[in-house]
Amino acid sequence: MRKTTVITIANQKGGTGKTTTAYNLAYALTNEGEKVLLIDFDPQGNLTMCFGIEQPDKLPYSMFNIMNAMMTDEPLPSPEEYIHTQGNIDLIPSNIELSVAEINLRDEMGGEKTLASLLEPMKSSYDYIIIDTNPSLGLLTINALAASDSVLIPVNPQLWSATGLTQLLKIIVKVKKRINPHIRIEGILMTMCDTRTNLYKEAFRLVKVYYRETFRIFDIQIPLSVKVGEANFYSQSIIEFLPQSKVAIAYQNLAKELMVNGS
Numbered sequence: 001m002r003k004t005t006v007i008t009i010a011n012q013k014g015g016t017g018k019t020t021t022a023y024n025l026a027y028a029l030t031n032e033g034e035k036v037l038l039i040d041f042d043p044q045g046n047l048t049m050c051f052g053i054e055q056p057d058k059l060p061y062s063m064f065n066i067m068n069a070m071m072t073d074e075p076l077p078s079p080e081e082y083i084h085t086q087g088n089i090d091l092i093p094s095n096i097e098l099s100v101a102e103i104n105l106r107d108e109m110g111g112e113k114t115l116a117s118l119l120e121p122m123k124s125s126y127d128y129i130i131i132d133t134n135p136s137l138g139l140l141t142i143n144a145l146a147a148s149d150s151v152l153i154p155v156n157p158q159l160w161s162a163t164g165l166t167q168l169l170k171i172i173v174k175v176k177k178r179i180n181p182h183i184r185i186e187g188i189l190m191t192m193c194d195t196r197t198n199l200y201k202e203a204f205r206l207v208k209v210y211y212r213e214t215f216r217i218f219d220i221q222i223p224l225s226v227k228v229g230e231a232n233f234y235s236q237s238i239i240e241f242l243p244q245s246k247v248a249i250a251y252q253n254l255a256k257e258l259m260v261n262g263s
Ligand SMILES: Nc1ncnc2c1ncn2[C@@H]1O[C@H](COP(=O)(O)OP(=O)(O)OP(=O)(O)O)[C@@H](O)[C@H]1O
Pocket: 013, 014, 015, 016, 017, 018, 019, 020, 021, 042, 044, 046, 133, 134, 135, 191, 192, 193, 222, 223, 224, 225, 226, 227, 228, 229, 232, 247
């Protein structure tokens, strides 16, 4: 039977490169021959927009409808209605309505496992499922963690905050104790790195001081490049847009490293 790895990309700080990492990692994994499902689990719908869906709010079916159907035990829409495909990547999109699903989750018995139950039967069709989360530690992020084998934490040196990361790690420990005992931390990925700046050097030094003993800090780092925004603008992965760029090569190497490590 196929072994599927579910990876959540999380950091409750905004703008750390979660969506960019989810999208480009998915693209890189498909380049290596893997079949990938992306889950946009952020009401901002940024990953959905990366997919070229310009107005996520106008989608007839999105993660909101699916989560609600799961919660009310109603039949799900058929996959052709909510799964979008770009090359070898499938996506379940999201829009602002997902924030309503988050409110409904509060009253739901066992609600934190809703996404896990949704994904379980889908696993047989994919090698990797990658979940992009919103910048918060609310019920959506907890649902994502409850459904995951591992969590990858992008850290932007420009926005480094030790307290922020501590809160995220506390939530992961809680989820591991109470809901999903086999979740593990894939590692910390430094994104938007301009290695010449003192800010980068200091943030990277501190990440190592705090976390080197406990987690993997990926040797691969994602360089800062204006080309990332350009690729997003054209709804393309940076790997497709500029395959020889340093960012493209870094994401491709990240995919290879995850595969070698059995993730
Ligand atoms: N390596 C990079 N170099 C330059 N810009 C980047 C890079 N990675 C991401 N960006 C840009 O930084 C911004 C934030 O990135 P992204 O949307 O991936 O972060 P996020 O963590 O998903 O944000 P949010 O918390 O709002 O969901 C985007 O405009 C994106 O294009």
